[in-house]
Each structure stands twice: as structure tokens, then as C-alpha cells.
Amino acid sequence: MTCSKCGNELKDGMIFCPVCGTELSIVPEFVPEIEISIEESLQDVATVISDKDDETPDEDVSDIDNTEDLSVASDTTDLSATDELGNTEEKDVRKMHPLFAALYIGILIIGATALIVFLGVMIYHDNSSTYQIKKGDEAFDAGIYRTAIDHYEKAVKIQPDNVEYRRRLADCYISMENIDMAVEVYRDMIVYDPNSTLAYAQIISLYESIGAYDDIDDFLQHYANDDIRAAFVDYLAYPPVVSHESGSYDEAIILTLTSESAGTIYYTDDGTIPSESSNVYTEPIYLKKGKHLIQTFFKNEYGVCSSTETYTYDIRAEAPSEPIVSLESGDYDKPQLIRIIVPTDCNVYYTLDDSTPDRYSRIYGEPIPISDGITHFKCIAINSNNVESDVVEKEYRITVVTAFPPEMGLIALYQHLADKGYIKDTSGNSEYYPGRFNYMYSEMRYIGGRTLYCYNEYYNVGTGVKSMTSNVFGMDCNTGEVFLVKKGNNDSYSISPF
DSSP, X not given: OBOTTTOOBOOTTOSBOTTTOOBOOOOOOOOHHHHHHHHHHHHHHHHHHHHHHXXXXXXXXXXXXXXXXXXXXXXXXXXXEOSHHHHHHHHHHHHHHHHHHHHHHHHHHHHHHHHHHHHHHHHHHHTOHHHHHHHHHHHHHTTOHHHHHHHHHHHHHHSTTOHHHHHHHHHHHHXXXXXXXXXXXXXXXXXXXXXXXXXXXXXXHHHHHTTOHHHHHHHHHHHOOHHHHHHTGGGOOOOOEESSOSEEESSOEEEOEEOSSSEEEEEESSSSOOOTTSEEOOSOEEEOSEEEEEEEEEEETTSOBOOOEEEEEEEOOOOOOXXXXXXXXXXXXXXXXXXXXXXXXXXXXXXXBSOOOOTTSEEOOSOEEEOSEEEEEEEEXXXXXXXXXXXXXXXXXXXXXXXXXXXXXXXXXXXXHHHTTSSSSTTOBOSSOSSEEEEEEEEEEEETTEEEEEEEEEEEOSSSOEEEEEEEEEEETTTOOEEEEEEOSTTOEEEEEO
């Protein structure tokens, strides 16, 4: 197709000439049935005209000059002709009258047919989704979004289940920065296709573009099915899931709080409403004998907070007896061992840094050595019902007179073992083994009337992994003498010179 003004070659679908800017005249596409109707109407007109010509009588015009009077009678008017010219015109009128009538009727039929055709084309276009989409695309490409929306809405009305038409309509609203209407279009799309991940993703993307994360959470909570919510769980803020429901328990419980997505869990256990300044959940909550009120909520990484949930617990289990610590608090001038009597059906857990012990602290198994300095000792007993005893606290202040620190003793130990041929050199290499021996300070102990620095022995085979041997060397912290430390029965120790 070419431009009628400048002759420029035009592509299909253009409505303006890109060279001269002339608006193109687009001829409507005719419906085949209407075209057939037009042809039949024109054939009828031709038949009428032909019939009228056949019915016109032949007249002898040779006798006109001999006739003096000619009168024409009609139902409504009498005409008189006084000359030959008038007589001839009257005959022409009588002769042409049927043709004029036929043409008049034909014109009326053609006009009516054209009107019918025009209305038919308009009705056809209004009910053709393909035509509406085509015109909508043309308007969208030209940036005439309001017109494009009109066409897309008509196409959607014709085919409401066509998600592609709705997507184009939403794109128009997005181009107009009308986020609310774009969201509504995608929501309508979900009505026809509840499993349309695309529609949900587009709505989330639109809300995310304006930072409306609360709207995302609300939308998914109320409109999405389980599969969709699972696909977009990171945008949701569900309340934390508790390991134990509210109720009465005959044993202490370890309460855990979990979330389904990344974020932070906040809680309180003192009856106050939790906020972002409340306790941050990082480890299980131990609920011992008594009544407990736990309130908690979750905040996801997008800043959306869940509702606050409240749980009540009544723990009726009896607490075990306190552990009995043999070493009393006080001042000492040499290293000591802390021995504990463990209550029946219990484990004892302890700390040495003044922190409160729990089931994740070090478990007592053998006497605990304490050396130079101040030690804040705490321990608890926990029975098989997870019930804790009261905390036992002790404080020890030990002052030991030494000639040198344990670091210097370690250097002297390497030299002594090399001098004795136990190791090849002070780096710990051996004459008999491919690996190397290492020694590390562990503790200060009072054994056999001597205060000793104790060093554990490790063997490194060269792979970077070292394993502890059964040998423990002790060095007198005043004389520098080296001993081999042996553990006996009943937590007793003995030493022998090395």
C-alpha cells in the first residue's frame, strides 16, 4: 500500500504516513454475507430498469407535424401544448418517467444497503476481539493509552477468560502509572485462572515497586491458595510456630519458636506486649515449674510484622534437689578441684564465667580443676523431666606463687623433651614417627605436693589434623622439673619424673 499524497510505500497496520504525516483512509473489511446482499440488490435494480424499458410503447413521431392539438390527461393535471417543441418535451417526459422511478428506487436500495453494510461492519468490529486487540496495539504503540484501554477492555469483554488480553490491559495502566488499576486487572485475571503464578508475581512486583509490603502480605493471606503462598512465602509474615501448645504439663518443657521464612522472632515472658525492642529469640526457652505467659510475633526481612500470639503454660513438675559442691567458696594458695554430688536421675551442668548454666553448658563428669585467679562457679541439676534445680553459686580466689608463667614452661618443655631424645628437635619432630608432636597448656593442678603446669600431648601426622595422645606432662611451676602425669582410680592423679 502507498501514500495517496507522497507515494511513500507503507507497511501494514500504519495509520499515518511517516514521510508526509497524512492520515491514511482505512477501508473497512466487509462481511461476506453483506457483500452478497449488495450484489443481489444491484441485480434487482437492473432487472427493474430492463422491465420498464420493455414496457415503453413505440410511438410514430412522423405524424407530429400533422397534429394540431395534443392533450395529455392525467389523474390530477391537464396539460396543453401550443407548439411543436412543447409537444415533444411532453412526450419525453412521459417516456422517461419509469426510468427515473427505477433509478430513484435503486438509489434508495443502495443507500439502505450501504447503511446496513456500515452498521454491520461496525457491529462486526465491536464484536471482534482480534480487531479490538489490533486497534489497541496500534494505540498503545502510538502512546495513546486511553484509546488503547478502550479497545483492550472491549476485547476482554468479548473473551473474559483470555489472560493475554488482560495482561495488555494491565500494561496500559502500568504505562500510565496507575498501579491500583493494574492490580485490579491482575486480580480479575486470577478469578479466571486461580493458579496463575504470573498474575500473582505481577501483583507482588507492582506492590514491591511502591514498597507496599504490607499489601503483599494481606493479598497473599486472603487471595492465594496454599501452593501460591508456598511459592511466595518470603513475602508473608506468619506468627511463629511453637513447639508446645498452651496447657498444663507435668514436666518442664523446652519451648522452641520457628518461622517459615527469613526474619526475626520477638517475644516476652513477663506479661508485656512484645515489640521490636523485646527479647529476640535465638535459642529455646526453658519453662520450669510454675506458670508462664509467652507472647510472640514475627517480622520478615521486608519489615512486615505478623499478628501477636499468646501462649500460657502451667508446669507442675517438682524441681530436683540442688547439686552438692564439695569445695566451699574462699581464698586458696594452690590449685583446687571442684567435686560435685549429682542428685538422683539428674545431670549437672556448670559454668566458670559467672553466666547462668543451662542444658547447653558443660556437663559435669569428673572433678573440675581451678587455678590461679578468681573463679565464679555456678551449677544446676536437671532431671529426666527437664526440670531444673535452683542454681548453686560459688566464688574462689586462688593465689599461687610461681617462678614463671605457663608460656615459658611450654618452651622449656620442648627443650627438655628434645634433650631427653623423646623428640628430635624443639619443633616436635620425631626420630621414629613421620609426623610431629605438639604440646598445649591445659590447667594448673596440685598433685603429689607440687603445683604443676599440665600440658596435653597431640600428634600431627602432617595433614593438619592432630589427635590427642594419652600422655600428659606436668612441670613444677617453681622448680621447672618435668613429670609424667598419670590418672588413677577415683579421680586420683600421680606423677613420675621424666
